[in-house]
Amino acid sequence: MEPMELPGPKARAFVKRDSSVISPSYPRGYPLVVDHAKGSEVWDVDGNRFLDFMSGIAVTSTGHAHPKVVKAIQEQAAQFIHISSDFYHPKMIELAEKLNEVAPFDEAAVTFMTNSGTEAVETAIKLARYHTGRANFIGFTGAFHGRTMGAVTFTASKPTYHAGFYPLMNGVVHAPYPNPYRPVLDRKTGEDYGETVVRYIEDQILEHILPPDEVAGILVESIQGEGGYIVPPEGFYPALRKLCDEHDILLMVDEIQCGMGRTGKWWGIEHFGVEPDVVTVAKGIASGMPLGACLARQSVMDWERGAHGNTFGGNPIACAAALATMDLIQNGYMANAAEVGQYTLDALEEIKARHPSIGDVRGKGLMIGVEFVLDRKTKEPAKDLCQRVTDLSFERGLLTLSCGKSVMRIAPALNIKTAEIDEGLQIFEEAITLAEKESRL
Numbered sequence: 001m002e003p004m005e006l007p008g009p010k011a012r013a014f015v016k017r018d019s020s021v022i023s024p025s026y027p028r029g030y031p032l033v034v035d036h037a038k039g040s041e042v043w044d045v046d047g048n049r050f051l052d053f054m055s056g057i058a059v060t061s062t063g064h065a066h067p068k069v070v071k072a073i074q075e076q077a078a079q080f081i082h083i084s085s086d087f088y089h090p091k092m093i094e095l096a097e098k099l100n101e102v103a104p105f106d107e108a109a110v111t112f113m114t115n116s117g118t119e120a121v122e123t124a125i126k127l128a129r130y131h132t133g134r135a136n137f138i139g140f141t142g143a144f145h146g147r148t149m150g151a152v153t154f155t156a157s158k159p160t161y162h163a164g165f166y167p168l169m170n171g172v173v174h175a176p177y178p179n180p181y182r183p184v185l186d187r188k189t190g191e192d193y194g195e196t197v198v199r200y201i202e203d204q205i206l207e208h209i210l211p212p213d214e215v216a217g218i219l220v221e222s223i224q225g226e227g228g229y230i231v232p233p234e235g236f237y238p239a240l241r242k243l244c245d246e247h248d249i250l251l252m253v254d255e256i257q258c259g260m261g262r263t264g265k266w267w268g269i270e271h272f273g274v275e276p277d278v279v280t281v282a283k284g285i286a287s288g289m290p291l292g293a294c295l296a297r298q299s300v301m302d303w304e305r306g307a308h309g310n311t312f313g314g315n316p317i318a319c320a321a322a323l324a325t326m327d328l329i330q331n332g333y334m335a336n337a338a339e340v341g342q343y344t345l346d347a348l349e350e351i352k353a354r355h356p357s358i359g360d361v362r363g364k365g366l367m368i369g370v371e372f373v374l375d376r377k378t379k380e381p382a383k384d385l386c387q388r389v390t391d392l393s394f395e396r397g398l399l400t401l402s403c404g405k406s407v408m409r410i411a412p413a414l415n416i417k418t419a420e421i422d423e424g425l426q427i428f429e430e431a432i433t434l435a436e437k438e439s440r441l
């Protein structure tokens with residue numbers, strides 16, 4: 001496929017204007033300036049068409065501008081836009097009831113609504129301290145939980161997120177995330193690598209650093225997102241749950257990227273047969289309307305009136321969009337994510353067989369990571385090549401997004417069709433072929 005001339009003249013002009021009025025801190029992947037989008041297709045201001053494999057960082061779960069979501073937003077906007085969480089409205093209650101119905105634990109779920117993922121994580125941190133009366137936490141390397149002061153302390157995917165912002169929150173110690181492709185701890189014979197990590201927490205962190213009865217919670221992404229789309233080994237969560245139970249520590253799972261049907265189940269943690277105590281949600285919950293939530297077991301969300309609140313949380317339009325989104329996910333899109341996800345994983349395995357730069361293909365449902373390496377034996381990350389694949393894909397009409405050091409995340413809308421996957425993977429493979437040639441792999 002012939003590359004497009006990107007950015008086009010209109011996009012160039014917008015990027016120039018943006019650079020003088022918008023905070024320079026935004027990461028910005030490549031110069032995509034969106035005009036409109038529908039389903040898994042996006043058009044830029046110069047009329048160029050793109051296929052979307054990243055859905056606005058795993059957010060537009062029902063595709064762009066799904067008619068049912070648009071209708072729900074329009075109807076709610078005409079009815080009323082805001083009342084604040086100091087008062088009541090039906091959509092907020094209906095949404096909390098729906099979340100209770102699908103929550104990944106048997107006990108009743110109580111929900112606090114937020115405006116973003118990071119605010120959902122802040123809520124989880126504050127709730128854990130309040131409920132347990134303990135101050136400390138355990139997090140994981142490679143994690144991404146957000147950028148506000150509490151959440152960013154747990155975030156440990158890149159030092160950039162901490163540079164210039166110390167001192168962070170007190171009382172957070174990190175353990176290595178159980179990455180089966182890149183283990184950093186020695187496994188005992190017969191031990192699952194997930195169990196090795198939990199043994200490290202017991203033998204190193206709880207033995208040498210944190211008194212277990214002063215640990216409020218362990219915060220973990222069920223399947224790690226920004227750190228590299230990493231699926232932990234089977235033994236990890238059962239061992240972690242056991243450890244939490246032994247010391248009355250809350251198991252807090254961040255489902256912001258892997259939840260809401262993306263992995264073919266409502267929650268990433270459901271793949272591991274373990275029930276958490278606290279769950280954070282955002283991104284895909286409302287198809288792009290800003291909404292987050294922190295769900296907890298009823299016995300855990302026991303704080304007093306006034307202990308925590310916000311102005312915009314549970315905004316009626318965001319709740320209406322979330323209800324429409326969850327209905328679509330439940331009635332077909334989650335099953336599609338499982339089926340088309342497996343189809344995509346199989347196709348990527350075939351692509352891997354043809355390309356030495358692909359070291360690993362992994363994932364669940366439509367949360368798939370493709371890790372690029374310079375050498376399959378040494379597993380040295382091919383960072384530049386990964387960036388080149390992103391750029392070459394963009395020029396050929398495919399929107400992708402990298403994560404970790406050299407991982408491409410495939411995180412399209414949950415209703416993407418196999419024909420669209422085929423079209424996107426053809427561009428993706430062409431980009432890999434060209435990038436490999438350029439770097440003589």
Ligand SMILES: Cc1ncc(COP(=O)(O)O)c(C=O)c1O
Nearest residue numbers: 116117118144145146225256257
């Ligand atoms: C797992 C996870 N937690 C938290 C966040 C933070 O969400 P937000 O950017 O909405 O604050 C993200 C965002 O990428 C995420 O992937």
